[in-house]
Amino acid sequence: MSDGEIAVSDLADASLDVFAAHAHEQPLVRVRLDVSYDGTDFSGWAVQPGQRTVQGVLQDALSTALRVPPLTLTVAGRTDAGVHATGQVAHGDLPADVWAGASGRLVHKLSGILPRDVRVAAVTQVPDTFDARFGALWRRYVYRISDAEGGIEPLQRRQVLAWRRPLDVAAMSAAAAPLVGLHDFVAFCRRRAGASTIRTLESLDITRTEGEIVCTVQADAFCRSMVRSLVGALIAVGEGRRPVEWPAELLSYDTRCDDVGVAPAHGLTLVEVRYPPDDQLHLRAAQARARRG
Amino acid sequence: MSDGEIAVSDLADASLDVFAAHAHEQPLVRVRLDVSYDGTDFSGWAVQPGQRTVQGVLQDALSTALRVPPLTLTVAGRTDAGVHATGQVAHGDLPADVWAGASGRLVHKLSGILPRDVRVAAVTQVPDTFDARFGALWRRYVYRISDAEGGIEPLQRRQVLAWRRPLDVAAMSAAAAPLVGLHDFVAFCRRRAGASTIRTLESLDITRTEGEIVCTVQADAFCRSMVRSLVGALIAVGEGRRPVEWPAELLSYDTRCDDVGVAPAHGLTLVEVRYPPDDQLHLRAAQARARRG
Numbered sequence: 001m002s003d004g005e006i007a008v009s010d011l012a013d014a015s016l017d018v019f020a021a022h023a024h025e026q027p028l029v030r031v032r033l034d035v036s037y038d039g040t041d042f043s044g045w046a047v048q049p050g051q052r053t054v055q056g057v058l059q060d061a062l063s064t065a066l067r068v069p070p071l072t073l074t075v076a077g078r079t080d081a082g083v084h085a086t087g088q089v090a091h092g093d094l095p096a097d098v099w100a101g102a103s104g105r106l107v108h109k110l111s112g113i114l115p116r117d118v119r120v121a122a123v124t125q126v127p128d129t130f131d132a133r134f135g136a137l138w139r140r141y142v143y144r145i146s147d148a149e150g151g152i153e154p155l156q157r158r159q160v161l162a163w164r165r166p167l168d169v170a171a172m173s174a175a176a177a178p179l180v181g182l183h184d185f186v187a188f189c190r191r192r193a194g195a196s197t198i199r200t201l202e203s204l205d206i207t208r209t210e211g212e213i214v215c216t217v218q219a220d221a222f223c224r225s226m227v228r229s230l231v232g233a234l235i236a237v238g239e240g241r242r243p244v245e246w247p248a249e250l251l252s253y254d255t256r257c258d259d260v261g262v263a264p265a266h267g268l269t270l271v272e273v274r275y276p277p278d279d280q281l282h283l284r285a286a287q288a289r290a291r292r293g
Numbered sequence: 294m295s296d297g298e299i300a301v302s303d304l305a306d307a308s309l310d311v312f313a314a315h316a317h318e319q320p321l322v323r324v325r326l327d328v329s330y331d332g333t334d335f336s337g338w339a340v341q342p343g344q345r346t347v348q349g350v351l352q353d354a355l356s357t358a359l360r361v362p363p364l365t366l367t368v369a370g371r372t373d374a375g376v377h378a379t380g381q382v383a384h385g386d387l388p389a390d391v392w393a394g395a396s397g398r399l400v401h402k403l404s405g406i407l408p409r410d411v412r413v414a415a416v417t418q419v420p421d422t423f424d425a426r427f428g429a430l431w432r433r434y435v436y437r438i439s440d441a442e443g444g445i446e447p448l449q450r451r452q453v454l455a456w457r458r459p460l461d462v463a464a465m466s467a468a469a470a471p472l473v474g475l476h477d478f479v480a481f482c483r484r485r486a487g488a489s490t491i492r493t494l495e496s497l498d499i500t501r502t503e504g505e506i507v508c509t510v511q512a513d514a515f516c517r518s519m520v521r522s523l524v525g526a527l528i529a530v531g532e533g534r535r536p537v538e539w540p541a542e543l544l545s546y547d548t549r550c551d552d553v554g555v556a557p558a559h560g561l562t563l564v565e566v567r568y569p570p571d572d573q574l575h576l577r578a579a580q581a582r583a584r585r586g
Binding site: 036037038084086107108110111114116117118119120121122148149150151152153154155157158159269 | 329330331377379400401403404407409410411412413414415441442443444445446447448450451452562
């Protein structure tokens with residue numbers, strides 16, 4: 001996924017989304033959607049022609065529920081194909097009269113329209129300065145791995161990576177510690193033209209509970225494939241294929257490191273996105289745009 | 294499911310399973326298997342001709358892993374089609390030399406043979422007096438329901454029942470309390486000829502956490518469809534369709550009550566089976582057989 005980069009195709013996101021059919025008639029209100037999905041059968045978040053995507057399914061469901069033309073959603077974390085979410089956040093703009101008429105029953109109505117692998121837990125009106133993508137203070141992802149001898153707990157198999165060899169969690173934790181902080185993570189990122197790969201990694205914790213290893217990672221934003229590359233590097237350490245110091249050494253690279261494996265998508269879940277209080281929303285969005293441009 | 298009844302077809306289970314190919318050659322050892330499965334794509338536990346069942350898949354996998362003819366497994370809870378397990382227990386008998394040669398790597402080997410919806414977490418040698426079915430002190434099942442306005446959390450949808458109307462958990466708990474104890478649960482059971490429907494319900498707790506309602510039920514054993522019928526009756530109370538006193542009134546019935554709905558299979562998971570210490574195993578099995586015959 002890519003949480004905070006600006007590319008040419010995204011410039012439209014930075015301006016207030018305009019709801020074409022009503023733009024000249026009446027004011028818009030901004031709404032925040034709290035979204036969960038099982039990423040297994042989606043080609044990721046972002047709309048792509050001919051693909052089933054979370055954004056596409058959600059935009060169509062909103063259009064059906066509200067009887068309006070499709071609107072464009074902006075999201076906190078543009079997850080890749082196969083990545084899940086339990087705490088995804090998106091925003092969109094609706095004509096005020098449409099929102100006023102629908103808000104009370106919209107969540108219930110959407111649950112009857114949406115397929116069972118995507119869910120809207122809440123829709124709430126937010127200030128016009130709320131930006132799901134650039135306004136976020138931080139994103140938190142969880143990556144789950146099982147190295148249990150008997151394999152993955154069957155009911156968890158869609159969201160946990162099976163690893164056939166035992167992993168040394170103490171070594172993984174030691175390797176993770178120096179990655180925390182403000183660094184250029186280009187070695188762990190798929191480069192996009194004009195986008196910064198400097199990020200503040202706020203925490204990277206690895207814990208083991210009953211054969212399941214949980215990597216919890218929090219940052220102001222992530223570049224494309226960054227979490228899965230961090231996990232890939234830590235797995236190499238956990239298996240003993242690389243020394244504990246190796247992931248930190250990669251922070252001095254000035255280009256993508258092809259020795260870093262990208263862990264499979266299905267182990268990854270976006271679990272939470274945090275925003276500042278309403279009166280600081282505009283400051284945060286301006287700061288994020290400036291820093292990551 | 295049916296956890297403790299004796300029918301004509303089951304009489305063979307009560308004697309020590311005999312491993313045909315080796316029976317006259319050498320001693321057998323009894324092994325306990327700790328098993329989990331996602332019941333979605335299984336026609337229940339018990340082998341049925343032409344159906345994919347957990348017992349059938351497990352017995353075939355053991356036969357492949359050990360290079361022996363198929364053996365018969367005896368299980369703690371014979372779950373119905375669609376019911377899941379995270380703490381199922383089974384036993385079987387193996388020739389001592391086969392066990393001696395395979396025990397160290399059997400769990401790992403099975404994880405490479407079994408499909409991803411069933412898992413053996415452990416295989417351990419137990420006394421000959423261990424009986425997964427009649428030796429159990431109690432079974433614990435969990436039934437999960439979500440009445441959240443936005444629907445079920447997508448990653449949980451295979452194991453949680455979606456309920457579109459809000460449920461009153463306090464009313465459900467009040468209705469559940471008088472069901473605990475020694476009763477004839479025939480109103481909640483599918484009758485089988487010659488089988489008792491008297492059971493000791495040790496606990497039936499209903500809790501709510503963030504839009505998910507969890508019913509945890511523990512008994513010495515359960516008759517067929519008993520847990521799902523108990524949950525069906527409690528849902529009727531939770532919705533306000535039946536008074537709080539109704540489920541307890543059904544304890545005076547002497548036949549199955551057709552007004553009790555059977556809750557769908559996929560909300561149900563067998564989570565734990567408890568056995569006595571080794572030196573009391575034979576007493577428990579004899580007691581259970583006598584009581585439920």
